[in-house]
Amino acid sequence: MLISSDLTYIEGALLPGFALETDGETVTALRPLRPGETGNRHVRLLAPGLTDLQVNGGGGVLVNSSPTPEGLRAIRAAHLGLGTAALLPTVITDAPEVLEAAADAVIATKGEPGLLGLHIEGPHIAPARKGTHDAAHIRPLDQRSMAVLKHLRAAEIPVLLTLAPEVNDPALMREAAALGVVLSAGHSMATAEEARTGIKNGVTMFTHLFNAMPQMQSRAPGMIAAAILSDCFVGLIADGIHVDWDALRVALAARPRADRSFLVSDAMPTVGGPDHFNLYGQDIHVDAKGRLVNAEGNLAGAHVSLLDCVLRLHRNTGLPLAYALAMATDIPRRAMRLPPLRLAEGLPLSDVLALNGTDFAKVAL
Structure with missing residues (x-):
């Protein structure tokens, strides 16, 4: 499944044109959208939890x-x-x-x-x-x-x-x-x-x-x-x-x-x-x-x-x-001297924050 977003939080910045690939349980890839791609689902913002x-x-x-x-x-x-x-x-x-x-x-x-x-x-x-x-x-x-x-x-x-x-x-x-x-x-x-x-x-x-x-x-x-x-x-x-x-x-x-x-x-x-x-x-x-x-x-x-x-x-x-x-x-x-949490391969889908609408309401993936 491909989840596209208007904005994706990547290393301190909100960037347009990205999407997550997922097997339904974990993130398998984060990549730019290809021309003409819309994804199986679209949200306004994606970020790590x-x-x-x-x-x-x-x-x-x-x-x-x-x-x-x-x-x-x-x-x-x-x-x-x-x-x-x-x-x-x-x-x-x-x-x-x-x-x-x-x-x-x-x-x-x-x-x-x-x-x-x-x-x-x-x-x-x-x-x-x-x-x-x-x-x-x-x-x-x-x-x-x-x-x-x-x-x-x-x-x-x-x-x-x-x-x-x-x-x-x-x-x-x-x-x-x-x-x-x-x-x-x-x-x-x-x-x-x-x-x-x-x-x-x-x-x-x-x-x-x-x-x-x-x-x-x-x-x-x-x-x-x-x-x-x-x-x-x-x-x-x-x-x-x-x-x-x-x-x-x-x-x-x-x-x-x-x-x-x-x-x-x-x-x-x-x-x-x-x-x-x-x-x-x-x-x-x-x-x-x-x-x-x-x-x-x-x-x-x-x-x-x-x-x-x-x-x-x-x-x-x-x-x-x-x-x-x-x-x-x-x-x-x-x-706390902990490594960052990134939208990357292996991250559980439950740890991905997805927001939608003008009010940035949390939605389940």
Whole structure:
């Protein structure tokens, strides 16, 4: 079968006149259309499936509540149906046993399609910027967590660790980075100077810029300014709720390298699932404005897919669609030192993103 498209995402650009050949299960070739060819099927856009580095849950399943191989597979299946081909299941601040169970589950599913590794967001964060994380489990980076990191890296599992650099032992941070763990600064009260010291101690990324960190002031630029002006990779939640579109545009325009900013969904179980779930014994629900909130009305993760973020970013900021796609495909994979996902022979057809119509709606192939 030949699937032609108006636009095909190839190495950072949207190019016309290409088509996929497929046997119905995998891509067998990507090539230019020949004169007069129309294909068996036509779509508006073809791209590799998206890569999301921050997925707390999906399909009604939360990593923290179901840190099992079955739980991870259910989350992956929910996001695959929404255009995300690969993800980092994200375990947030919890008891050490929950982190250890999540690590064991990731190791048990090593090599399964779409499950890239583990994002450990907390518990080594600043209490003052905990967000919805449980304060009872917040603690500095310690030998028990280091044992988990060593266990994961010995199994060659990609690991992303979000921590507050100002409250953790620099020697342990450097040791974790030497293991190959990607350190990301987040849920932090760090000043600009403390953030830059964190970079010297192994930080190469910042988690959901603007959220769970002090806001930038003229005399206290803080971690936000340090992140924007650095060469580090920076994650952003582009749902129009976590960050105002103008703030997002300013941040992207000020970055010294355009290829160091990427999108995450910060998705919770409501994505591809019911409109509510339980976190730390609290009911979390989607409100009338589409925000995911707890009983006090505070944000508790996001009710959005990564594809939604891509399209909202493009529509609300005017940034080129090719750039928005790069922020959800190539750039996050580089941030995690992973090879790119390409439209090429052998790629499962389920990992091909096909969009159609003027609204770029996802369609099944």
